[in-house]
Amino acid sequence: MDNLAILAQAPVFNLQLLVDGVLIGALFALAAFGMALVWGVLRIINIAQGEFVMLGGYVVVYAAAAGVPPLAAVPLAALALYVLGWLLYRAVIWRVVDQDLFVSVLATFGLSILLQQLANQLFGANVRSVDPGLGTLLLVEGSISVPYVKLVAFAASLALGVALVLFLKRSRLGQAIRATSQNARAARIVGVDTDRVFASTFALNAAICGAAGALVSMTWVIHPYFGLAYTVRAFMIVVVSGLGNLAGIVAWGAGLGVAEQYAGFLLGAQFQTAFVFGLLVVILVARQLALHRRRMVLR
Amino acid sequence: MSALLEVSAVTKSFGGVVANRVISISVPQGAIVGLIGPNGSGKTTLFSSIVGAHTIDAGAIHFDGRDITRLRVDAIARLGLIRTFQQTRVYRGMDCMRNMLVCAPCEREGLGAMLQRFPPALLERAESLLDFVGLHAKRQLRAGTLSFGQQKLLEIAMALMREPKLLLLDEPTAGINPTLINSLVERLRRANAELGVTLLVIEHNMRVMMSLAERVYCLAHGELLAAGAPQELRRDARVIEAYLGSH
């Protein structure tokens, strides 16, 4: 492969892939963190996760078109998605929280189809992105280009991650969320309003995804159908690092980002998504084999 | 004669908690052996270890002459070692007859065996076993609609349908109407005597244990405390201490 030769002959290009990978990986980690939150607290797997990311991106696209500075639109996207998440919880999600995973998978799958098609219909199928006009950082004599906005997005993701961890540890709602995730019934007994916790958690997750999506629209591109890949990425990261492992989520998020950059470069951009889905199967199988030895099953 | 089930020095920990510490028990062919102990003493954990639901940290388990320490749940079940669950698990969406039929052992393992319809002989056997536990009238009802006690009886009937060599019963009389406990105990004794099923029973009900078991093991805090005939154990100071001390 020619591309492989390029990597060997120009090692600095590896650095470009690495940098790009880690920077986008932080956004994957955000989506994964949100998914872990919903999974741990509501015990459902949110297949519409990627659609929340996608919608966050569109908020920025349209806000920017309306004259809002793109970076200021990030909290706007988070807020908009928080509201959407809360509404979706009240309309649909609360009904499937108690039921078996089969139903919640189907329900969130239906939601993802709905949101996806809605976006396609309202926003058109074209690829969109927003240029925040921050310019590009050039390193290593111009061989490596890092758009400043990617650095900003990375910093924002870290900041958001830290804020979330602090929120969960220190605030009352955060503690209620953690209590509910450990044992919902016990939490209810000590007076936690678990329904409100569920709603807040789901809405919070949507907000996190919205922020991630907002950043994606500035650092990459968005279109109505890219949600599924994000859902799969988030799921993969959570499966590999485990539900409570924040450091793991960040690390594996970065790792996935880098792996994807390499795959995209070596296999071709058109196979990048296929790589992600294929990697999911590989990871699940590897996980299953590891559990097999301990007489357990991925459940 | 050599024991049907030989549990040798089995140890199992979960995280930092040692649930079973060097436990050895032996169940002779055709016997009814009991397992008692206060809550949290590791009885159900031992059951799970025996049937292969989790790996053990140390020790060995032999069943019918074979080392089953490394085998998985379904393989062990196919050897004839069946357990019932404390929370009673049946196939709630199917009717009782179908619950029974799906438990019939399958001599041949291949595709042909999978694709057979249920032969009349099997239907008869299922009905007679349901009759044996007193559920014949309910055989067409969906298992999920049965009462807890009825589901327990169904679970036992299903286990018997499997033609087990050894049946591990996890608190078979818990939650059963006291007036029906005697008939259940009688059925278990008949299953042992007439159908040749060896029984290992976890029980909290001492009266049941005394009348049913020939030999009883007592666990406490994950260790084997005492073993012997039921009458001996009932007078054993350590056993009394274990139960009273934990209240």
Added chain:
Amino acid sequence: MKRGANACRLAALAALVVALGLVAPWVFPQAVTQLAFFWLMVLFALTWDVLGGQTGYNSFGNVVFFGLGCYATALVQRDAGLSYFTSLAAGMGLSALLAVAAAALLGPLILGMRGQYFAIATLGLGTVAADLFAGWDYVGGGSGIVPALYPGPIGERNRFFCYVLMALALLTFASLRWLYGTRFGAVLNAIRDDEDKAEAMGLRTTRHKVAAWMLAAFFLGLAGGPVAGLVGFVDPRELAFAGTSFGVWMVLMAVLGGKGTLWGPVIGAAVFHVTQELFWTYLLGWQRVALGLLIVVIVVFFPQGVLGWLRAQRPQWFHETLDEGAAAAQPAQRDEAGMRAHERTA
């Protein structure tokens, strides 16, 4: 007896459907393609339900087997140099083989896990297949393949493939009807109801799950060729691996009609087909949004589906046989009365 009477009624209904199916293409020549796709939908819904409703394993990727079938048949027609009908038959045979092989290879890997992991693993199958085939020149890349031209006028072609698809749908129905009455069917239901219990009772659960998927793959693979011949082209994204249409509809139809039953998917396919026509006609542009909404509404508010709802309304119809061969849920109230009578005499 009641059972016999119900069975007769159902057989009569089936015969009526078959008779209508045979006659309709001649009476309504303009609706032949519609009818052909109806049979395809029936097949889609039934095959999804084998793993979905009967076993409790949600597959979002079954469309992969269908797509393999489309391509395999088109390729045989293009490259094998046989006459039209011979190459069609050979192609369909190869399609079925490849589809079953794919299920046999992939199944053991992802069916060893519990349902939700399997479901998510299958989410991407359609997309991966579409991307791979779109990038493969031998199969025509993004433009796909044009299968061989039918040796006859279009009306005849449409009728022919309509009958082929009808035959496949009936074959699928008959096979599943028989299967659900066997031990295999009971094991699938046991896995659905309590997989841990099934394992604890010695059932080889993974083997059964894989076999069920292979069965679904078989029929899906067979259907690929005729559809390709009917439509006239094989496109990786729009036809073969159309995850967002076929892949989604499979799930919707089975749940709508009543998953886990034999007639449920059939009813679901019929209702869906009508709804889809209405949506496409009156909601043009928004039909897929409406379908997405429909999935959510049905899964959340109407999970028992048409058949489940009917069973709740008219339990006496179900006392014996609408699900002859499937896992029949016997209503409690009717049997209570019978049981009381039994106890009085006992």
